[in-house]
Amino acid sequence: MARLVTVAGLALVLGILIGIGAVSLDRAANAPEARAIKEPDVAQGSNTAVVEAPGARVVIKLASAAPTSAPQIGTMAVTTAEKLATASDGNIEIKLFEPNALAPNAELFDKVADGTIDAVWSSPNFFAERDSVFWLFSTVPFGPSAGEYLAWLSYGGGQDLMDSSFARFNIKPIVCTVLPPESGGWFRREITSVNDLKGLRMRFMGIGAKVMRRLGVDTVTLSGGDTFFALQSGNIDAAEFSLPFIDLRYGLDKAANNYYFPGWHQQSSLITLMINMKVWDGLTEAQRATIMNVCGDNIRESLAEGEVQQVQALQEIRQRGVNVRTLPVPVMDALKASWIQVVKEESAANPEFKKVWESYHTFRKSYAEWRGLGYLP
Numbered sequence: 038m039a040r041l042v043t044v045a046g047l048a049l050v051l052g053i054l055i056g057i058g059a060v061s062l063d064r065a066a067n068a069p070e071a072r073a074i075k076e077p078d079v080a081q082g083s084n085t086a087v088v089e090a091p092g093a094r095v096v097i098k099l100a101s102a103a104p105t106s107a108p109q110i111g112t113m114a115v116t117t118a119e120k121l122a123t124a125s126d127g128n129i130e131i132k133l134f135e136p137n138a139l140a141p142n143a144e145l146f147d148k149v150a151d152g153t154i155d156a157v158w159s160s161p162n163f164f165a166e167r168d169s170v171f172w173l174f175s176t177v178p179f180g181p182s183a184g185e186y187l188a189w190l191s192y193g194g195g196q197d198l199m200d201s202s203f204a205r206f207n208i209k210p211i212v213c214t215v216l217p218p219e220s221g222g223w224f225r226r227e228i229t230s231v232n233d234l235k236g237l238r239m240r241f242m243g244i245g246a247k248v249m250r251r252l253g254v255d256t257v258t259l260s261g262g263d264t265f266f267a268l269q270s271g272n273i274d275a276a277e278f279s280l281p282f283i284d285l286r287y288g289l290d291k292a293a294n295n296y297y298f299p300g301w302h303q304q305s306s307l308i309t310l311m312i313n314m315k316v317w318d319g320l321t322e323a324q325r326a327t328i329m330n331v332c333g334d335n336i337r338e339s340l341a342e343g344e345v346q347q348v349q350a351l352q353e354i355r356q357r358g359v360n361v362r363t364l365p366v367p368v369m370d371a372l373k374a375s376w377i378q379v380v381k382e383e384s385a386a387n388p389e390f391k392k393v394w395e396s397y398h399t400f401r402k403s404y405a406e407w408r409g410l411g412y413l414p
Contacts, residue, residue, distance in 0.1 A: 095128070097155045098134065098154065099131050099132065100148075100149075100158070101134065101157075101159070109308075110216065114133055114158040116335065116338070117213060117332070120331045125327045145164075146163075146311075149208060151207070152315055152316070155312065156310060158311075160306060160309065161210070168387070168390075169386070169390050170387065172244040173390065174202070174210070174393075175307055180304050180305070183217070183305040185401070188400075189396075195397065208311050208314060209312045211310045211311075212307045213310040213335050214307075214339040217305065217340065217343040217344055218305065219277070220281055220297065221300050223268060223292065223293035225294070226295065228295070228365070228368060237253075238257065239257070240259045240264050240267065241254070241257075241276075247379045248376045261287045264287070276293070280347055280350070281350035284350070296354060296360065308339075312328075
């Protein structure tokens with residue numbers, strides 16, 4: 038009997054302890070600290086990054102300025118999100134949003150600057166109205182190939198200048214994709230001289246449009262779909278758009294029959310991950326390093342993929358009966374002379390542009406000997 042009482046007593050004590058433990062666990066699970074880990078989603082309408090615990094998982098909302106289905110300029114944003122999830126073992130989650138989902142595209146720069154949006158995926162030249170210096174961190178007319186461009190950024194002082202230019206707007210820029218050369222444009226009629234450019238109505242984007250206007254071209258800004266219909270209907274006479282692979286996707290071969298090269302205005306193009314500085318500073322060193330490494334791998338992938346895509350696209354464009362042509366030397370000379378005048382104008386108007394241009398131009402001059410000796414013409 039005494040043994041039974043002892044056993045019963047122990048069972049009673051054990052039951053009490055288990056009950057106390059269950060209550061404690063329930064209270065702990067519903068404590069604010071625990072809810073922050075269990076419920077990482079931000080409140081509805083908030084676009085700020087979520088860090089679940091110091092040094093732990095972070096959720097970044099990323100607004101893309103281009104449709105994520107657009108080859109390379111959009112698809113590489115998807116690739117970035119996937120790579121970051123894998124490389125960080127789930128420590129970094131990118132919630133990717135289509136254009137105009139978090140804010141109108143025209144407002145993206147201001148939204149990431151003030152912290153309303155965590156990050157933006159775009160070419161910096163989309164925001165050159167904020168500062169013309171962003172053109173030089175996007176693509177440069179008569180500029181370098183990807184290798185030379187990256188050399189200036191990484192070892193010629195370009196990245197430091199890029200960081201300081203964006204820091205004025207509270208943004209950390211990370212080059213995350215590099216595109217190969219674009220085409221020189223689609224024309225409804227053949228171009229044989231500089232005079233053939235005068236009076237043309239042409240879709241043209243970026244600083245290259247300033248170059249064209251100096252030669253008498255009436256430039257207009259149009260989206261991809263609008264460009265096709267305007268060119269097909271004759272509302273415009275020509276259109277600069279993108280890479281052959283992308284041009285083919287937009288059906289521009291059905292709108293004009295003369296396809297000109299080289300893409301003097303965009304020999305290589307930088308796509309940049311722009312992160313609000315407060316969000317960037319809030320990441321751990323490991324998280325920042327992971328983002329940098331993934332973007333570095335993107336550069337490798339985008340360059341390799343881009344070269345293959347253009348080969349395939351050009352073959353198909355020729356098969357469709359398009360005349361693939363090169364711009365005459367006198368036209369190229371006139372375009373280059375016009376570009377030099379644009380540089381002088383922008384340098385006089387914007388000290389920041391002048392400072393970055395001088396760094397870029399000095400590096401190119403020093404690189405020129407190696408380019409001439411080391412590479413085939």
